[in-house]
Structure formats: structure tokens, C-alpha cells
Amino acid sequence: MPMKPIAWLIATCTSMLLAACAADIRNAVPAGITDQVEVQGLGRVRTWGDVEIPHIERISEIRLKQIKDTRPGVLSQTKRKVSYLAISGGGSDGAFGAGFLAGWTASGDRPEFEIVTGVSTGALIAPFAFLGSRYDRQLKEIYTRYSTDDLMKKQVLAGLLGGSAVSDNAPMADLIAKYVTSSFLEEIAREHEKGRRLLIGTTNADQERPVIWDLGLIAQKRTPQSLTLFRRILLASSALPGLFPPVHIKVADTNGTTYEEMHIDGGVTDNTFLLPLHLNFDELDKLYKVRWNRRLYILANAKTAPTRKVVANSTFEIAGRSINTMIRQQLEGDLLKLYLRAKSNRIAYQLADIPASFDAPSNEAFDKEYMKKLYEVGYEAARNGYDWKAKPPGI
Template sequence: MIISWKLGRAMALLTGFSLLVACSQLPRNPVPVELMPAAEIPGMPNIRAGAGHISPIFEADLLQSYKDESKEMFRAADGTLVYPHLALSGGGPNGAFGAGFLNGWTKTGKRPVFKVVSGVSTGALIAPFAFLGSDHDQALHDFYTTTTTRDIFHLDNLLFRLFFRESLADTSPLSKLIDGHITPELMSEIAKAHQHGRRLYMGTVDLDSQRFMVWNMGLIAAKGTPEALMLFRKVMLASSSVPVAFSPVFFDVVAQGKHYDEMHVDGGVAARTAQKLFVPEQG
């Protein structure tokens, strides 16, 4: 399995972001280039993979998922196995259309249980609820219909932020919104689904390496620790953090026994939809 990526169409945004970061003079301890492939979240190995190279760990995990699943969950009326996948894209506030679509799909009585759900950008905000099924339709509906701009970000002195901050907007409201919805109870549900052979993925972009990163969110949830809960929330925030407009999200990582930081932003700058996260290796 190889994870494909492309950042060309986002280079203007990333260049602008780099200039913005340079102005704000963020204190950084980035991973040295030669150690980037080895960087991991402390205490949580194998929960993510970078684009552009084969990931044996993700391959093995996906194969394990077929052993863990209940075959009846994905067996069609004619006896064949059918594995529904849902790829949730970006779109900012237009994510409300995706939420509405899922609610409408439930009402038809034909919405399946998804084997794999993956999301980038605003799709990452929808993904946990879509993954858990129609019991969470109301929470998803409320997230997109009762949320205002003020609940997502604050805009204060733009000129001041341009020169002294790492973004044009303060996204602490979005962080609080995610914290309120991604609870320990929700994490337990995601962990249970993961253990039963289903998979939830999200994507972010590591600005230092300019690589698209895929996160195995169900595996994170299965850790069941406060650190895992915090990481899950941070990945969601990072995947929906538009470069320049929103602050990057920093992750503490370890490489060869030393601690560094990575700076991640909206996964949508690299992949318009999460369908492009996993593709067959090209010969």
C-alpha cells in the first residue's frame, strides 16, 4: 500500500504561510530532515504514516481489520461481502451539506455501516460522527446548524496578528467546540468499532516535511488514555486548520530519543478528498 500526495496547487498558500510564520518568529524545534521519517508521537508508535512511501504497518493493520470484523456486518442479501467506504472532503462551511446528506441518507433506511471512513479538512470534523452511524446524526446536525462563525474563530487586529501571531484568526473557539464533542465516551465507541474491524482515518499536512500524513484515528482511540484523547482532538483541529487563516497545530514527536515539534495544517491542501489517501502502488 502506498499513500499518494500532491501539494502543488497549495504552494502559494504554504509560501504565504511560511512568510507569516517568519514574521511571527515562532519558537521552533523542528525535526531534522534526516530524522523526519523516524519521527513518532511519544508512546504511540504506528498510528500514522507519511505520504509517498509504502506503509507496511498500515497494510498489516488493514489486513487485521478483516480478521476482526463480523462478516455478517458487511454481507449483502446475495451472500457476497460488500465493504462501503466513505471519503469526506473539504469545503469549509459547506460541510453542512455533507451533514445534511448523511441525515437524509439515514431517513431512506439504506445508509450502510461503513468499513472505512476517512476525512480531510471539514470532512475530518464530520468523520467521527459519520463513522459511528446514524445514532450520532443529531450531534452532527447540531454541529453544523447551531454553530456560528464566532464558534469557529475570532478576528481581532489583523495587522497586529500578521506581524506578531502565526495566523490571521484565533481558532481557540473551534478547539473548544471539538473538545466538547469529542468526549471520552465517544472515544470508547470509536475504539470499539476499531476493535470490530472498522477503520477511521484523517489527514493533515506536516509543513516542515511538506508531506501528507494519514492518522489511524481508531487506533488512537483504542489507546484509551487522556493523552490519546488530547491527540485525537489535535488531529481534528489540525486537519481543519486552513494555512495562513488559522493557526498551525504543533505535535510533540520523538526521533532517535530526542524531542522535536511538527507543525501541521489542513489536510485539504494536499488531498481534495480522502479517497486519494490509499492507492495501489504504481509499477
């Protein structure tokens, strides 16, 4: 995210600490049952992102059956090329990823992805990337048509007096609802039934842990709350703490007692991911009785290389620069984790990031002119045949 919005955010969030005691109290999940609660009516549609997936054999068998039923030829293709896509956070810098996908389409070699994951702004991009190039136009609209005033309503005073954020995210929720419709959800469900997967990361603020949501499974449930939950997860994953309020998600224990979980920006815990930890792709190959050539594409909506900037000797500028550096370092660590996982599972690693040469100014959280320029940078980079990086920075 550009410097000025970060500096402004840190300044306001610091002030908010003075009023923290005024915040509302909710019925949080008791400590002893955090692994047992579920979203009512939907069952297990998520997992912790930092532990081994429970019942992975059963989940894999379901996916195998879906592939057999809808794409039987896939399982007979030894050495078939399988592509995964992980889209990072980055705020308004998501314009890079949106433009890159459109340019990739124009290049003629954009693959269909078996798994698409997204975090923060990447969560907003991921469902459209999952459905393919026919949604490039909508992504361009989202990242070039709307500015700060279209996406949030500032409420700095309320935030300083104990509210959960300095902005109201109702405009962002409306934008998500405009594009994520019932018919859109049905398209997601149909792709899920082919064995493809759409995964989105949020952060459970109470537990300080990453949560991975299976949005395709949520869509496939086709219940009255499926669309609502789908939209709220996208809203939660992109809820930058302090700038946007957290999203409360109602869950219930085995007795039907309801609680509220607080979910915030997925980038707080993982800026990008592929699948939960400890998943062994060799075991999947044994189950599917075929070995595929896997390739992981990562769209980093950020600069991964350090950039020089003379920082003014002011509290806001120093705070903003420090947070920017911390976020970039976290992304660098997450990219390294993905690289090590890919290497251990014989998955080709392909990274794209914002070029260090891009230096357009940004004067607000979502500067439309800035995003238009960055969109074009992403588009041109991919359209001309991108020179993918085979290793993360520092390797």
C-alpha cells in the same frame, strides 16, 4: 468555501508575509529522521499519504483477526457489499455533507461504512459519520448552530505582526472538545476493534506531505494522551492556513528526544482520499480469502462544476476568485485520482456534490444562515434518493 471569506483570507495572508521574519522558532524534526519519529506513548498511529504503507501485511492481519473475533460471519459472505466513505474539505460548505448524511438516514438505505476518511471540514464530519446515524443530530448542531464568532476569535493585528494566523482557534478547539468526549472516543475504539477504520488527513507543513492518521487506533490505545491527540488532529486537519493557526504535535525519536511537527489543513495536499497510495485491494481479498463488492461513496463539500460569476476589477475579488478556482481544480484532480484507483481495484465509484443551482449568499467565513440553507439542500438531495455520479467531472 464561499468567495468573500476566501478573498478576505488572501488579503490578510498577503499582508502577513511582510512580518514573516517575526514568527516564533520551534524545535522542528531534523531532516534525516522524519520517518523515524513517533507520537510518544502511542507508537505508529499514522503514515505518509503519498507512499506505500509500511508493514501493510501485518496491519491487514490485525484487521483480519479483529473481523474474525467480532464479526466472523462477514468473512463467509462472498460478494458481500462493502461501503467506504470519503468526505472532502470545504469549510462552511461542510453543512452540505452533514445534511446529506441525515437525509441519507431518512431515506432508509444509508449503509454502515467499513472505512471513513475525512479532510478539513470532512475531518470534523468523519467521526460522527463513522459512528452512524445516531450522531446526525450532533452534526446538524455543529453545522447550523454556530457562526464565525462562535468558532474563531479574530486577531488580525497579531497576524500582521508575525503571528501564525489572523484568528485564534481556541473557540474551535472548545467546540471539538464539547462533542469529542471520553465516551465518544470509547465508541470509536470499539468500532475500530471490529475491524472498521477511521482515517483523517493532515498536511505536514515542514515536509509538504500528506499524513494519514488512524484515529480508531489512537482511540483504541486508551492512553491519557489519546483524547488530546484525537482532538488536535481534527483541529489540525481543519486549520485553513492563515485563517486558523497550525497545530504543533510533539513527537520523539528513538532516543526520546522530542520535537514539534507543524500540521495544517489536510486539504492543502489532498482534498479527499480513501487509503494511502499503492494499496492493492486484490491482495486484501487473497488474505481474507473472500471477494467483496466494494463501493466508494464520496461526499464533496463543494461544487465540482465551474460556476459563472462576473468578477469585480479589484485585488481582493480577483485573488478570491483565483483561489476558489484553484481549490476547485485541486478537488477535481483528487476526485479523478480516486476514480482511477477505484476503477483499477474494481470499486464502484459514487460521487455527491453541491448542486450548481445553489447560490445562497455567504457574508462571512461561517455564515450560519448560509449553512442552514446548505444543510437543507444536502438533506433533501439524499432523502429523496440521490442520483449518484458514477464518474468525476471531466470524464
